[in-house]
Amino acid sequence: MNPTVTVREYARLTTEAIESGLDRAQISPSAFKWLCDLNDSFTKAGTALAQIEGQCWLKLDNFVGVLESPCGMRLEILPKHFEQGDCVELNRKLLCKMIQAAFNLKTRRVGPADLMLFDAPLSEWVMLQFLLELDHLVKRGLRFDYHRLEEEQRYLRGQLDIVRQIRQPPGRQHQFQLRHDVFLPDRPENRLLMLALQKVCQATQQPDSWRLAHELRGLLQELPASRNLKADLKLWRNDRLMAHYQPVKPWCELVLGEGMPTAVSGNWHGISLLYPMEKLFERYVEVCIRRTLPDCATMQRQVKQEFLCRHNDDGMFPLKPDMLITQNSQRWVLDTKWKRLDQRTNKYGLSQTDFYQLFAYGQHYLKDQPQGEMLLIYPYKASFDQPLDPFRFSAQLQLWVVPFDLESGALVDRHPEPLPLWKDSHTSRR
Structure with missing residues (x-):
């Protein structure tokens, strides 16, 4: 079964063997169960992802974007806008354009031709834009920061910690208790970028994206990945010295699932980007009218x-x-x-x-x-x-x-x- 299923708003999904199209499609039983559980969490939050119709059918609501299930199935939900034919490419191009405008995202591949030629699910487009921005950032240079280390050495380096030194037990006075600073790239922004890069390396199915992701991972292999996503996002600095990090930040948040208007609950997120279509339309109209x-x-x-x-x-x-x-x-x-x-x-x-x-x-x-x-x-x-x-x-x-x-x-x-x-x-x- 194809791991990527492309449908549009209000499509019906089933575990039965049917001919799949944009308005109804077959998914695996494990993905069906995961969507039902996900819908329960949405319902408890006051909204609904889908309507369950019996034991083997469910009807999606007006959410658009991409959901990735733990079993590896990737569900791409496109807007129901173009009326003639399936128009997968046109709907995908439109959705990318609306997300880019609504969230003020800058891309390395600007212009409608690039979106038209990129015939891949929405999540692949997001991951590619993240990789291009990260590649540009690495070429400009990562920002390093000073970290204070306290250690014991046989030689003097930096500042001697007098209090700890005089408390040394007999027989260890030849060991120096030191404080010194080390200039390292271990800072919140770089940890988040590394976490997002690891996620892209595991998720992308496009050969060019896979190649670029692993090249960047080899260059940044000494960087630790973030272990506390929320805390590191709060510590992301936006001052003048970090200005060249701003283009990659929104793409990093999208890859990590922190840029979604609707959060996907649970322990498994995958590469999931989910948007209520009425909110996306509202935001897109606002941005376009504001320009005029x-x-x-x-x-x-x-x-x-x-x-x-x-x-x-x-x-x-x-x-x-x-x-x-x-x-x-x-x-x-x-x-x-x-x-x-x-x-x-x-x-x-x-x-x-x-x-x-x-x-x-x-x-x-x-x-x-x-x-x-x-x-x-x-x-x-x-x-x-x-x-x-x-x-x-x-x-x-x-x-x-x-x-x-x-x-x-x-x-x-x-x-x-x-x-x-x-x-x-x-x-x-x-």
């Missing part, structure tokens, strides 16, 4: 300035729109939803609950505006390729439902009167 804002505009994300109601002068039920943009005295509320809309269906597939939510945002965040404007952003699809006519809650409050093109990273605006904030920066999909 004029200098006089500011953006806040997940603000918690208003509450749905008050009780005994205390706010209850905080209202947290995804984005709040302010320009001069004008404000805009933006919210994202990872859902397919269809302009040909009744009510376009919009949710009444979402409209209640946006109405509450508008009533509290835009109550002082002469004309309150809100945006509800959905992914661009062939069935939803242009903004809908505005929805009016009142004469002073209206909502725009707008598609967002994931490939170009821009709002799609064909309306004759776009919102003034984007009047000079909106792009149109041709």
